[in-house]
Amino acid sequence: MPTRQLFLRGLAAFAGLVAATLPAAAERVTVTDIIGRKVEVEAPVSKIILGEGRQIYFVGALDKEEPFKRVVGWRDDLGKADPETFRAYETRYPQIAKLPVFGGMKEGAFDIEQAISLKPDVLFLNIEAKVASDEAKLVEKLAAVGIPVVYVDFREKPFEHTEPSMRLIGKLFGKEQIAEDFIKYRADQIKVVTDRLANTKDLKRPLVMVERAGGFSDDCCMSFGNENFGKMVDFAGGRNLATPLIPGTFGTINAERIVADNPDVVIVTGNNWDAYVPGGAWVGLGYGADMTEARRKLANLMKRPAFTQTAAVKNGNVHGIWHQFYNSPYQFVAIQQIAKWLHPELFRDVDPDATMRVLHERFLPLPYEPGLWVSLGAGK
Template structure:
């Protein structure tokens, strides 16, 4: 079976042959895309052979394309899919296992491996655009004539998610699907924002421990990522007052002194081997519950007022790089302001997003409240 990439090469060869014979195919309109860094990127047509800078962004492509794997010729394996979703993707799209690696951890990108896949587009994150160690690779890709577009679902997700979906929809020829997803996302975000603006409730003071494990307090977020979700849901992120960048560490004594109204913790399958909090796709609630109880019974954490009053919650860390985070915002809004958002059903939002937009449907434990 001919792949879309090879089919694209065949069309270009046919156009050259016809031109030599004095004929011509109708000229396709050039795509002009402005990415999240305000760069203009030009493509002769919708991209058919894509390199993903973050492997997990295949989930976003899956929300826009019937067969996202057919478009992906290579990916950097840093920030890959969790085991449950990768298995579900491979079962649905066996060609997933044939995607070429073009880099691994520490944001490494092999330009040689990338060029070898003859991509017509490389999709990178805003993190890469701000990474000085990427400057040489970006210049090399430019010299090779390979377009690069930057998107962002991580650093500033509230600001850039809909814009990034528009960018990908345009670049992949999936504008209609992108518009549907944007409408779904925006309607729910506007509901939360609108009620908060009208009611103007007091914002609870919130501390979030990321990659949480007993005895390793406390990695947290300053600005961006989960900070954006907390603020959008009507809370105040205490990490912003202590961490100058996106992520950093805060001592347990500082958390105790801050005395948060709500304590949050993130976890995922990646924390299983570290003895930490495990939540997310393919995770049973019993395992998640045991991890949360172990975390909250630790020295210092157990004495927090938020924990004593039952205002402690855990949620899946990998909400951090996907439009699926709209369901987490609903959950947090309901947690911070239960009377204002009693009618929200974040679990139903996850189910609807998987049914309408995702090529896979995976059960799991997405969040959990302390008992």
């Protein structure tokens, strides 16, 4: 073979080898976000701004090895709303202490000029920020400098929006297969509960009162309608007390109604909110939480007039669960735990702790630490 042909063949082989080792070139893709907007984005994205710090819950599930490699800025809420998770990430990835931070859209504290200066490929916003972002004309201002905004949702309608949110983020990250693997794991773990309930004859569904962020304030009582934790109760084989009373996802029930309805089970969502309500009555659940202290505070909450005479308190069917299940793609673990509380014999062999551990081992950058649920009553 002539020398020139050998040279050209070798050059082509070398070029192919280089191409195979390089990351895929960005291309313009169109995604439909959770509010139905068609958005063009250069993908896979390499620079993102998180409109909420807790969006690291989904980023970590897709970028397990380097969860902050794309993040050039984020809202300042994670360290306040979920300090245990923030500390765990900061210990493992100390560089996050230097990330630019933003205030919230709803508070009018989002710095648009700072966002533009970071030159992100995309800004992720939760749908609850839409009204405020519309008022600030955020989408239009960022579009004028070539920065797209994509809305996602794991909070307002998580059972409708979690899968499409994960799929569109997976597409933008170039991690479609990981997104599909996560979605399948989530669906399979929900089916562990729903299939068994569907095959149970004469299922008795206990009446459940879910108190949202109990002890965060002196008021009684925030709860959930037929979404979020309200729907988790339904998936787990219960009847959510607030479903006929709260038309949307979130709302309030007065103490007299709780007394009159006399729930069989009470579940309080809890978290470490010391940054917002120092030393408050809230139940401090989260990674590595102090279970003795959480149980003590949960018991104190049940001394309020709305609960003290309920069947749930009298029978020891009172539980606390990590509040951030309401705002992350991990709700399926909460469904398993609630199912065990509502139907302990039926789900005796189901281990939500093991489910959470597998979630971390397969998808998340952090090691699993218990502390996400607590119960009152003997043997709980």
